[in-house]
Amino acid sequence: MRQHHHHEELNPFDKDLASVKQQLDRRTFLTKTSLGIGALALGSLLGTTKLFGKSSPASVEDEALSTSFPNFLPKAKRIVYLFQSGGPSQLDIFDYKPSLEKYQGQDLPSSVRKGQRLTGMSAGQATLPVASSLFKFQQYGECKAWVSELMPYTAEVADDLCFIKSMYTEAINHDPATTFFQTGNQIAGRPSIGAWMSYGLGSDNENLPTFIVLVSKNAGGQPLLARLWGNGFLPSKHQGVQFRSGKDPVLYLSNPEGYDGIDRREMLDYLKKLNQLQLDTYGDQEINTRISQYEMAYRMQTSVPEVMDLSDEPDWVFDLYGKDSRDPGTYAANCLMARRLLEKDVKFVQLYHQGWDQHNNLPGDIKTQCKNTDQATAALIKDLKQRGLLEDTLVVWGGEFGRTVYSQGKLTKDNYGRDHHPRCFTMWMAGAGVKPGFSYGETDDFGYNIVKDPVHVHDFHATLLHLFGIDHEKLIYKYQGRRFRLTDVSGKLVKDILT
């Protein structure tokens, strides 16, 4: 297989865009320098060769794609997606429904349910008693956003958040719903959002993967699957790379015990010479690529542990993210890690936190979930903001679906459960290109159906791509005779939430 050379030239329509891109690059440079010597030193150590992905638009290299990206001025340069796996209860956190109290314990009125189907897990229940939230809500910030006592830290940054209260999905169970959110299709096999972005936009960081995945340790709950950050049918270099806490943040990063970097360098020098001989014989550019991949692997052995090593963070940062942030692999530590990766212009940082699937014993369990995540989530917003990164970084918080207003299982004075509810739930976005302190969409008084401005998963994807300057109808990959998009054949841009 021969290496196709990247063509850097842009078509005439994109001239203006090119100058915008240059300006952006300059701004990034300035932002970077403000981070201090560390970032610069790392940059120079690693040189300018690209480690992962590519920086040029995908169009020329991949014949299936006929457009150059971005299509228009992007608002966002990078994204951190805080995926709350399991389906957090919107009714107990963000979607305040004060009138529920007077229906407490009564069967869900059929005028609200309108004969809609229920999920198999509560469809058999003899009664569907309305359960109003046990948690107190209050308005926060100038935007007067309602947030419950479960999320006191998030409440503090309410003025930075753009709530979408009218999200809905088609899937009713975790695996298809999560797969839908991450790949635009309920059935596994399509590329994930991050892979599409890597494919369309390439990399802004030469030294780290474009798409990095961090999974909270010990969260438990519904299983996660590596294909959620898979490349599907896209070239596999676009797949998410999971960074793990511990000795080998990236699999097989460490040399055999005792064999240090200098030793490895010596061995690789010989390997390089041997491969060079092979290249001289066969003239296959693939050998050249392999030589440089070994060099890059070698550099990663330094750059990855460096970015993963939190010891250079001052105490006040750990205080900001909470004490868990000193414990590698926790959600809090991953949020802090996300900030470090975003600072290095990793385009897509995907966090996963399991454990939001509260069918039963919701009040106790959701308290723990919120306690483990709230402070660090808010800290990430604050931290990005104070570093000037929030203006071109998009932060997304949300799960795969919402939860029912009626109690799954027995409703008591201090306990209830909630089943999966795809018909409405709340997500929020913050940062690049979305309105801060804004709330979009409305649900009915029971938080059961949407009454205003519904946002489908495809609409969310279309909007996400738009923020990165991509027209979702143009990011296409032809595979096995069909042209595929992240948004399939749907998706409407949610213009009203954009700045």
Next chain:
Amino acid sequence: MLAYIKSTEQLEENNLKNAAAKEEQNFNRWLQNGSYKKSLQQKFPQDIVGFFPLNSEALQNSVKPYGKAQMNRGLFEKHPEERPNIITTTAGRALLLNGDTWLDLVNVGKFKRSDPFTIGFWVNLPKELRNGVIFHQGIAGLLYNFRGFHLALDNNRLQLEMAHTAPYNAIIEYSKTDVPRDKWIHLAVTYDGSSKASGYKLFLNGKELPTLVDQDNLYKGILLDDPKQQPAIQFGAWDRGKGLMNGKIKDIAVFSRDLSLLELLQIANPVSFAAVINKNSSDISVAENQLLKEYYSSAVSADYKKIKSELRQIRASFNDSVEKIPELMIMQEMPVPRKAYVLDRGQYDTYKEQVHPDVPGSILPMPKNYPRNRLGFAQWLVHPDHPLTARVAVNRYWQMYFGKGIVKSVEDFGNQGEMPSHPELLDWLAINFQESGWNIKALQKMIVTSATYRQSSKPVVKAEAADPENLLLSHGPANRLTAEMLRDNALAASGLINLKIGGPSVYPYQPEGLWKMTGSEYKQDTGMNLYRRSIYTVWRRSAPNPTQSTFDVGIRTSCIVGRQRTNTPLQALVTLNDPTFVEAARLIGEQITMAADGKQGVVDAFRKLTGKTPSPKELGLLLELREKEYQKFKTKKEKAKGWLSAGDYKSNTSLDGAQVAANAVVASTIINMDASITKR
């Protein structure tokens, strides 16, 4: 062995039939001397293990082993104690059900499929209830494919089920009619331990209720794998399913025997029962004689009891043996094929016209005599006039060796696919393949022995300019080895490879914790299972083997006919540091160390890994590297530690560690050379 057990079961079943004749005399004596009156005097029929009158909140079992039932709901709820709702009804005190809370008999009724049993009770079913479980043994049906047994209202019929996994490995029966509503009725279920629908019966008010048998295919156990999770019989509700809201229930009786009709009458209709047994033997009708005879066999005859208990043991051991046999899922035509329709705009419940199985006629009309099922489809695929199958197949084998097919779009021979680069060659190969009797081995042998394949992959300068993609095959192919080949090559060169064929999947080295997020744990193999060929490595799509997935093994969510061949830094890390490869390097290092001539040892290792002899320059570099590494390891032993300890395979400790480590570095270097990674 199964056949043997099955034959002994048959034998016992015959014994049981023959016993009737042998017992005829004894029965007549018993009848004549009026013993039946005495033996039917007890309050309950024999072998009762539970009687729950449900007349007080205590929910007491009034017979041995006594104990209490309890109310429960929600498998995963930390429920505060649920209280029974005992009410007074026209039939006395009874338990009122709410549809979500069930009555758990606690220890009563954990029956196996070889255990005979009877469950009888009085129930009042409200008219408005179309669906709802009456009783069940097992955890929530939805989660466990209804393993266990149950009696339920299903769309205004009674559904009687016993399942390993419903609806296939199960007995499923339906009553032909609904049962009376809003009045007290007596329902009973008997089961004889035969795993057959004919031995699983339903009774209303002491009379058998005819059923339609929907499935009669129970061939595995009905208890949960984990005995700690195994619940007893539960009445009135089940987790995540419909229960008996506003149903009333009382007098639940459970027996460890399939009662005879007369005994069922005893619990369901004491008046009719008394009318029979109070008769003198001379007044007994033919029908009543039959009832008594059945009763005699079931409850009195010692011979019968002995045979029955033997039969039960044989069935239990048969079940235990079957349980251990791994099951393989296969596709099977249904006895009556399900009708298929065009669904209006894809909506699953809006049928338009009916459609029938057929093939695209534009490719090749399906011969009329072929059955319209998978067999017919297979016959059609290999029909001599089929224009595609042989071409598509040879094209894929060609791709395996040349890196791309004669038709580059191997997955698409349609109008969006590519044209063949050598159409005549494709046709010739295809015809040849058909005429050889689809001989795959011969086809591959022909390809690899062809002059075209055997060309050097070194391009001629002129050719490269004229045909950069080498479509015209002016030189041989160069392809990176697949994930499996790369690992197997290292294992084979080191001598570690285990060439055993077949058997269950194996669990080679993999970093700890990768399966954790999927809610399970990877248990790494030990010994020679670590070195099985890569095709035997276990597949878990949600957390694929990292060595393989880094080298572009498919994700197996759908079929692919060509793998990507990428070139990434993560791949370099695998072949440099994955213990599989470091261990192989260590073993090769030992071999080089043991070679009489160290230089020849390096040459041999090179040949094993790359299939060619190193050039003098290559050999020179490797020997130079070896010397440098040796000097280093000699003075700094700690640097060799990882190289000498990689993997589980025992080290040859009689060798000089510094030498082995230096040679292992050389071996690892060869493993990482393009010459090993790419087949040229």
